Amino acid sequence: MSNQTTVEDFLKIREVSIMRIKDAKEKSDQKVVGIYCTFCPQELVLASGAIPVGLCGTKEEPIAKAEEHLPRNLCPLIKSSYGFAVSDTCPFFHFSDVIIGETTCDGKKKMFELMKDLKPVYVMQLPHLNRTQASMDMWIDELRNLKSFLEEHLETEITNEAIWKAIDIVNRETAAAKAVCDLNKMDPPPLSGLDLLTVTWSRGFSTDKEEVTAMLDNLRRQHAAGTAASGARKPRVLLTGCPVGLGTEKVIRIVSEAGGNVVAMENCTGYKTLELQTSTEFDDPIVALAHKYISIPCSCMSPNTYRMELLERMIDDFKVDAVIDLTWQACHTYNIEAYEVSKLVKSKGLPHLHLESDYSQSDVESIKVRVEALLEMVNQ
Amino acid sequence: MISIGLDIGSVAAKGVLLQEGQQHLMIIPTGWSPRQAGEQLIDSLLQRAGYPVKDVHNITVTGYGRVALNNGARTVTEIKCHARGVAALYPQVRTIIDIGGQDSKVIQIDSRGRVIDFVMNDKCAAGTGRFLQVTANALGLDVSELSDGEKPEQAVDINSMCTVFAESEIIGLLAQGVDKGGIIAGLHRSVARKVAAMVKRLGIVGEVAFTGGVAMNRGIKRALEQELGCTVIVPEMCQYTGALGAALIGSEG
Numbered sequence: 001m002s003n004q005t006t007v008e009d010f011l012k013i014r015e016v017s018i019m020r021i022k023d024a025k026e027k028s029d030q031k032v033v034g035i036y037c038t039f040c041p042q043e044l045v046l047a048s049g050a051i052p053v054g055l056c057g058t059k060e061e062p063i064a065k066a067e068e069h070l071p072r073n074l075c076p077l078i079k080s081s082y083g084f085a086v087s088d089t090c091p092f093f094h095f096s097d098v099i100i101g102e103t104t105c106d107g108k109k110k111m112f113e114l115m116k117d118l119k120p121v122y123v124m125q126l127p128h129l130n131r132t133q134a135s136m137d138m139w140i141d142e143l144r145n146l147k148s149f150l151e152e153h154l155e156t157e158i159t160n161e162a163i164w165k166a167i168d169i170v171n172r173e174t175a176a177a178k179a180v181c182d183l184n185k186m187d188p189p190p191l192s193g194l195d196l197l198t199v200t201w202s203r204g205f206s207t208d209k210e211e212v213t214a215m216l217d218n219l220r221r222q223h224a225a226g227t228a229a230s231g232a233r234k235p236r237v238l239l240t241g242c243p244v245g246l247g248t249e250k251v252i253r254i255v256s257e258a259g260g261n262v263v264a265m266e267n268c269t270g271y272k273t274l275e276l277q278t279s280t281e282f283d284d285p286i287v288a289l290a291h292k293y294i295s296i297p298c299s300c301m302s303p304n305t306y307r308m309e310l311l312e313r314m315i316d317d318f319k320v321d322a323v324i325d326l327t328w329q330a331c332h333t334y335n336i337e338a339y340e341v342s343k344l345v346k347s348k349g350l351p352h353l354h355l356e357s358d359y360s361q362s363d364v365e366s367i368k369v370r371v372e373a374l375l376e377m378v379n380q
Numbered sequence: 381m382i383s384i385g386l387d388i389g390s391v392a393a394k395g396v397l398l399q400e401g402q403q404h405l406m407i408i409p410t411g412w413s414p415r416q417a418g419e420q421l422i423d424s425l426l427q428r429a430g431y432p433v434k435d436v437h438n439i440t441v442t443g444y445g446r447v448a449l450n451n452g453a454r455t456v457t458e459i460k461c462h463a464r465g466v467a468a469l470y471p472q473v474r475t476i477i478d479i480g481g482q483d484s485k486v487i488q489i490d491s492r493g494r495v496i497d498f499v500m501n502d503k504c505a506a507g508t509g510r511f512l513q514v515t516a517n518a519l520g521l522d523v524s525e526l527s528d529g530e531k532p533e534q535a536v537d538i539n540s541m542c543t544v545f546a547e548s549e550i551i552g553l554l555a556q557g558v559d560k561g562g563i564i565a566g567l568h569r570s571v572a573r574k575v576a577a578m579v580k581r582l583g584i585v586g587e588v589a590f591t592g593g594v595a596m597n598r599g600i601k602r603a604l605e606q607e608l609g610c611t612v613i614v615p616e617m618c619q620y621t622g623a624l625g626a627a628l629i630g631s632e633g
Contacts, residue, residue, distance in 0.1 A: 352497070365444065366483075366502045373459035373498060380460075380494045 005218035007195045010202040017207045018091045021051060024207075025095055031154045034096030034119075036081060037104055038273045038296055039126055041143060041289045043170050045100075046209065047162035048150045053092040054204035055099070056268075057081035058245030060359040062089055069114060075330045076359040077243060078107045085118055092205070093119075098153045100146065102126050104300045105333060122149045128302050130294045140290045147286065163285035167278045169209045176216035177203060178274035183223050184263040185318055187236070190223035193252040193262025201245045201269045235260040235378040238314055240341060241326035242334050243268040248359050251326050251367060258372045264318040266311055267326075272297060275310070299333035307337070308344055315348050321378040322351045324371070329358045351377040382429065383438045385627025386421055387458065387620070388414045388445030391481030391509060392593060395421035396623040397429050398631055404428050405620050414445025440630035442622050444482070456629055458622050459487055459498050465625030466589045467493025469615050474586030477575055477604065477612070478622070479594035481509040486578045488585075499578045505543040507574030509594045514543050515567050518550045519560055523597075530568060530599040531561030538566040541574065565599065572603035579608060589613045591621045 024030030031050035035042065045052035062083025063076060069086065070079055084090035093099075101112035102124040112123045124142050127135035147158050180199055183190045191199070199219065206212035237255050239262050244252070252262050266272055273296055282288035297307035315323065323345045327335045338354045345352035353374045357363055382399040388410060397404040406425050410417045418441065426433050439453040442461040458478070466476050467489060476487040483502035490496055505511045509523070515538075516523045536558055540546040546567075553563055571594070579588070588610060594600055595618035605612050615621060 346497075356503075363503070366500070369444075369457050369459070370498075370500060373457040373495065376457060376460045377495050 003218055003221075005215045005222070007191070007198050007219075009215060010199045010219075013202045013212070014205045017053070017205045018095075020207050021053070021092075021095050024051075031097050031156075032092075032095045033150070033154075034093055034099045036100070036108070037102050038268045039102045039104060039124065039293055039298070040100045041146070041293055043163055043166035043278070043285075043289055044143070044147055044150060044158060046166035046169065047158045048154050048156050049162075050097070050150070050154055051207050053096065053207075055081060055084070055090065055093055055096070056243060056245065057084050057090075058201075058243070058359075059084075059247035060361075062087050063359065070111065073330055074107050075105075075242075075328045076248075077328055077331075078111050080359060082111050082115065085115055098122065098150070100124065104298060105331070107330070120153055122146055126300070127294070128300055130301055136290065136294065139294050140287055143286050143290050143293075160285050163289070164280070167280065167285060167288065169213075171277050173203070173209045173213045173216070174274055174277065176213045176220070178271070179220045180216050181264065181271055181274060183220060183226075186226040187319060188227055188229050188234070189236070189261055189263045190227050193237075193239070193256055193265075194249060196262065196265060197244060197249055197252055197269070198246065200265070204269070235321040235375050236263045236319060237261060237374075238264050238266065238311075238318060238320040238323045239270075239326060240266040240311060240323060241338070242328040242331050244326065245269060250361065250364060251324060251355065251357070251371070254364065254368050254371050255324070255375075258368065258375050260322075260371070260375050260378075262324075263320060264314055266307070266314055268298075271310070271314060272307075299331075299337045304337065308340060311341065311344060312348070315345070315350065320350065322353070322374050324374070325352070325354045327354065327356045329356055381438070381631070382431065383440070383627045383631035384422060384425060385461070385623040385625065385630060386418050386439065386441045386443070386449070386453075387461065387622035387626060388418050388441065388443040388448070389480050389482075389593075389622075390444055392619065393417035393421055393443070393445065394620050394623040395425050396620055396627040397425040398627045399429055402429075403624075403627075405617065405623075407619060410445060414443075414448040415450060418445065418449040419451075438630045440626040442626045454630065456626055459485065459495055459500075461622045461625030461629065462591060463487050463489045463495050463625065464493050464628050465621035465623070466591065466615070468624065468628055469617075469621065470587065470589055470613055472587050473589040473613065475579060475582070475584055475588045476621075477579060477588065477590045477595075478592040479507070479509060479571070479575065479590075479600070480592040481513075484508050484575050484578070484592075484594075486575070486582055488582045497582050499581055501574070501578060504541075506541040507571050507578075509592070511543045511546065511571060512567065512594065512597070512600075515546055515550055518547045519554070519563065526564050526567070527597045527599045529561055530564040531559060532565045532568075532599070532602065534559055534562035535565035535569055536562045538563070538570045541570075546570070565603075568597070568599040568603040569607075571600055572607045576604065576607035584608065584610065587611075587613060589615060589621075591615060591618045593619050595619075
């Protein structure tokens with residue numbers, strides 16, 4: 001491929017991947033594994049020879065369909081994910097041979113039980129305490145069970161050698177994604193909030209990790225010199241909280257329309273996992289993976305101290321002027337943790353805004369007022 | 381030099397014209413067109429101040445209808461405008477409670493009237509003027525009659541936060557023969573509790589001011605003071621603090 005990579009190229013990944021997967025399935029019965037969360041060790045999927053694809057729902061459309069089975073008062077991410085599956089309107093779900101879920105929250109845990117009517121689903125039992133030997137032993141055991149599940153359903157053997165190779169590939173892809181996000185430590189940021197989201201979200205749809213790593217490297221090189229400042233300095237906003245994808249980028253858009261810039265995102269598609277590298281110091285690759293994945297600072301962990309450390313560091317490193325914490329409705333863990341986030345942000349002397357929203361556009365005007373008021377606080 | 385501040389709310393549009401130490405106030409119903417309401421306010425205020433309509437240039441708009449005006453006027457959020465307006469009237473105030481037709485908000489400000497933090501409720505009608513309007517209807521009253529009709533010593537609990545359910549609850553209470561005055565006092569307490577919880581989220585430091593159309597209801601003021609355990613200042617021009625703030629911001633350039 002050429003050495004030029006644009007944000008638009010990332011936008012195309014999804015469509016290209018659909019065609020490639022369709023082709024590969026027809027020609028060579030290529031296996032595809034649908035995953036819903038950053039806790040899922042993609043390395044095991046890659047080591048099996050299958051393609052891992054992210055299925056987490058980020059669009060409003062299928063929610064009505066999901067509500068035929070699920071309660072209305074449930075987080076939109078779960079409803080969107082289930083709605084795509086049950087209505088068979090997501091090509092990636094359609095092509096998935098098996099699904100890997102995880103017990104990140106009660107809603108997802110129980111939703112995956114319903115999903116078992118549609119496809120074979122493995123639900124990883126994720127411990128919510130990440131500091132005891134017992135929970136680590138359980139988690140390692142879960143990853144071994146997952147490996148067996150994949151071997152059985154995909155009719156293959158996953159060797160340690162293949163896992164180590166996948167670990168190296170994913171480590172490099174993660175480092176490349178982090179380097180792209182780190183570009184925005186510069187002022188002005190080379191990437192807009194929407195660019196940043198497009199790149200980090202789209203990379204999860206790539207069928208070829210090496211290829212997407214090269215794209216990320218290219219993008220970083222092209223922007224390494226930064227951009228010249230033009231016009232008034234725009235307030236730099238850090239977005240944290242629940243996962244955001246294309247389709248649910250309304251807050252990022254509103255910040256930009258109100259004259260600010262989302263320069264960094266501490267959420268699943270963003271920076272949350274990007275510092276985490278699987279150590280190659282362990283003898284057993286499963287143990288190595290277990291250590292990395294249990295460190296993810298999701299609000300389902302209790303306590304979740306690394307998230308606060310990460311946020312504090314990001315506030316400093318990205319020189320942010322304000323923090324927006326976005327919670328999707330009915331996401332109790334992020335909603336409660338918002339209190340801790342607000343204390344941290346205020347202790348840093350920065351304006352803070354906690355928003356509770358869903359995937360609809362119904363509250364755009366009221367979010368606008370809040371975001372505009374936040375940016376006024378920066379400029380006053 | 382004159383400066384006009386408009387606060388186009390969901391129910392009422394408020395205007396303040398500042399002119400060398402003098403101020404003119406005007407309020408009209410917003411109606412279905414926030415743009416028309418804004419234009420009408422500008423024209424009327426200018427006439428009252430004796431200026432030809434075409435002559436003015438310093439207009440600052442806030443409120444939910446702020447973007448509708450679309451005449452190149454500067455827009456500022458109501459958060460900042462209320463902060464600025466109240467700080468000008470009562471420099472000692474650090475907490476502002478504003479209850480309007482479709483939202484309620486609490487704003488914390490510093491000694492210079494700058495916003496430190498704020499919370500807003502506009503997802504549901506509970507704790508807003510709309511809640512009082514709907515429930516007043518169920519009692520066969522106009523919202524302006526609530527304050528005089530309440531009997532605080534006989535206050536009954538209104539448990540429903542949802543406006544629609546509260547309406548049904550009131551109809552049930554009336555059927556049981558419960559005194560209207562007690563129901564009204566219960567409604568006031570319900571709004572006050574909802575808003576007091578928002579105040580406590582930010583914490584109270586310094587004095588508290590209460591603005592917006594609902595601040596004209598003395599029963600809500602009394603209930604708020606009871607829930608918060610402190611005195612609440614209601615400015616004489618409690619409906620105009622947002623428009624005043626807008627006019628002041630405009631006059632500062």
